[in-house]
Amino acid sequence: MQKLYHCTLAQNLxxxxxxxxxxxxxxxxxxxYPDAEKLIYAVDExxxxxxxxxxxxxxxxxxxxxxxKSYQFEDFKNDLITHGAVVVFQxxxxxxxxxCKEPGHPPSVEVGDWYSRESVSxxxxxxxxxxxxxxxxxxxxxxxxxxRYRDRLRSWCAGK
Numbered sequence: 001m002q003k004l005y006h007c008t009l010a011q012n013l014x015x016x017x018x019x020x021x022x023x024x025x026x027x028x029x030x031x032x033y034p035d036a037e038k039l040i041y042a043v044d045e046x047x048x049x050x051x052x053x054x055x056x057x058x059x060x061x062x063x064x065x066x067x068x069k070s071y072q073f074e075d076f077k078n079d080l081i082t083h084g085a086v087v088v089f090q091x092x093x094x095x096x097x098x099x100c101k102e103p104g105h106p107p108s109v110e111v112g113d114w115y116s117r118e119s120v121s122x123x124x125x126x127x128x129x130x131x132x133x134x135x136x137x138x139x140x141x142x143x144x145x146x147x148r149y150r151d152r153l154r155s156w157c158a159g160k
Contacts (some may be wrong), residue, residue, distance in 0.1 A: 003090055004042035004114050004124070007051040009058050010085040010130050019144050021087065021120035025063050028054065030106040036108040039115045042094060048113055049148075055084040056149050060156035067157035073142045076149060077135060086129040086137070093118045 006021060023038035030036050043050050056076075059065045064083045096116045097105045110157050129137055134154075 002011055002044060004044060004094060005048075005051060006040065006042045006087045006089070006120075007063070007086050008060075008085055008087060009055070009062060009103065011083070012024045013065070013085055013087075014129060015143070016087060016125070017122055019119075020122040020125070021089075023117055023119065026054075028057055033108040037106045037117065039106065039108070039117060040094075040120060041109075042089075042114040042116075044096075044113070044114065050112075051086060052080070052138055052140050052144070052149065055080060057156060059083050060153055065153055067153055069094070071142060071150070071153065073140075073145045076145050076153075077140065079137070080140065081114070081131050081135050084134055086132070086134050088126045088129065089120055090126060091120055091124050091125045096112055 008016065021040050023040050025036050025038055028043065029041075029102045030157070031037075041054075058065075059079055065071075065079055095105070096115045097111055098110045100111050
C-alpha cells in the first residue's frame with residue numbers, strides 16, 4: 001500500500017483522532033464546484049505543494065493568518081508550524097485521477113489527486129505531522145510563497 005497525506009488544521013486533529021477522516025465538501029472545492037461531492041482528498045509524496053496550498057487556504061478562511069503588506073516568508077512558515085497538520089495513512093479505499101481525459105471522476109477532483117467517498121478509520125492513520133517536523137517534511141520554498149501562496153493569502157484574507 002502507498003502512503004497518502006491529508007492536510008488539515010492542527011485544531012482538527014482531536015476530532016480526527018476520535019472519528020477518523022470523514023468525507024466532506026472542502027471550502028475550495030465548494031467555491032469552484034457548487035455541486036461538489038463529499039470526499040476525502042489526499043496526495044502522494046510528489047504533490048506536497050498541493051498540501052501547502054490547501055493548508056494556506058484553510059488558515060486564511062479560519063482567520064488564522066494576520067495578513068499585512070509586510071507579511072513575509074518567515075511569517076508564513078511560522079503560521080504553518082502553528083496551525084497546519086498533515087495526517088499520514090495507508091489505504092486501498094482511494095482512487096487517483098491520472099489524467100484529465102480519464103472518465104468517472106467527480107468534477108472537483110484534479111489530475112494527481114487521490115480521493116475517497118468513504119471514511120478513513122482512525123485506526124488507518126499511521127501518524128500525524130505538526131510543527132517543525134511538518135514544515136521540514138513539506139519544505140515550502142520562498143519562491144513558491146512569493147509567486148503563489150502570498151497572492152492567495154492576500155486575496156483569501158481580503159475576501160472574508
